[in-house]
Amino acid sequence: GENVEQHPSTLSVQEGDSAVIKCTYSDSASNYFPWYKQELGKGPQLIIDIRSNVGEKKDQRIAVTLNKTAKHFSLHITETQPEDSAVYFCAARVNQGGKLIFGQGTELSVKP
Amino acid sequence: DTAVSQTPKYLVTQMGNDKSIKCEQNLGHDTMYWYKQDSKKFLKIMFSYNNKELIINETVPNRFSPKSPDKAHLNLHINSLELGDSAVYFCASSHGRDEQYFGPGTRLTVT
Numbered sequence: 644g645e646n647v648e649q650h651p652s653t654l655s656v657q658e659g660d661s662a663v664i665k666c667t668y669s670d671s672a673s674n675y676f677p678w679y680k681q682e683l684g685k686g687p688q689l690i691i692d693i694r695s696n697v698g699e700k701k702d703q704r705i706a707v708t709l710n711k712t713a714k715h716f717s718l719h720i721t722e723t724q725p726e727d728s729a730v731y732f733c734a735a736r737v738n739q740g741g742k743l744i745f746g747q748g749t750e751l752s753v754k755p
Numbered sequence: 756d757t758a759v760s761q762t763p764k765y766l767v768t769q770m771g772n773d774k775s776i777k778c779e780q781n782l783g784h785d786t787m788y789w790y791k792q793d794s795k796k797f798l799k800i801m802f803s804y805n806n807k808e809l810i811i812n813e814t815v816p817n818r819f820s821p822k823s824p825d826k827a828h829l830n831l832h833i834n835s836l837e838l839g840d841s842a843v844y845f846c847a848s849s850h851g852r853d854e855q856y857f858g859p860g861t862r863l864t865v866t
Contacts, residue, residue, distance in 0.1 A: 677854065686759075686845055686857035687798070730796060741786070741852035742811055745798040 649746025778846030
């Protein structure tokens with residue numbers, strides 16, 4: 644069935660370092676890959692997304708890369724700041740009604 | 756100015772009770788969703804409505820019944836609550852299959 648695997652489950656970095664989170668998906672028909680940031684006690688917030696016709700997308704300190712052949716995509720955060728600390732989720736959209744399949748989440752901790 | 760709002764934010768109730776969670780969006784979107792986030796933070800879709808029509812219905816017990824009175828509202832009614840229903844429930848909305856925007860969540864605790 645449809646599945647998204649996300650690694651690592653926890654990630655601790657020093658302020659100013661880079662953080663990378665990786666996801667793989669199983670449905671080759673998936674064509675849209677959003678990333679969400681969830682802070683404690685809040686709902687997931689869309690931070691960046693990428694569509695299958697693009698290999699890379701960047702927005703300030705955040706970038707996402709997509710390798711359709713290998714069916715994996717990654718989130719890169721540069722110059723991390725303490726306020727980047729949160730749980731990050733990747734997701735893949737499958738054909739059925741625009742359903743999003745989420746990864747298991749990565750708890751990112753940025754130490755000052 | 757809240758884009759997707761949910762009420763209540765917290766809900767504590769006993770097993771066997773019936774409860775409802777309400778969701779409203781003011782983004783003009785035509786598609787709304789209910790997600791369940793378990794204690795391990797795993798997010799899973801439950802239902803999706805497009806223009807008040809049910810389009811996604813995952814393997815969810817019949818005790819859960821969504822209702823969409825109009826495009827801006829999607830409510831979730833849960834009958835005969837069980838301990839395993841304890842979770843955070845998120846509403847989301849989108850324009851068609853575009854980006855989904857989530858509400859702040861409703862933390863349901865069944866005792």
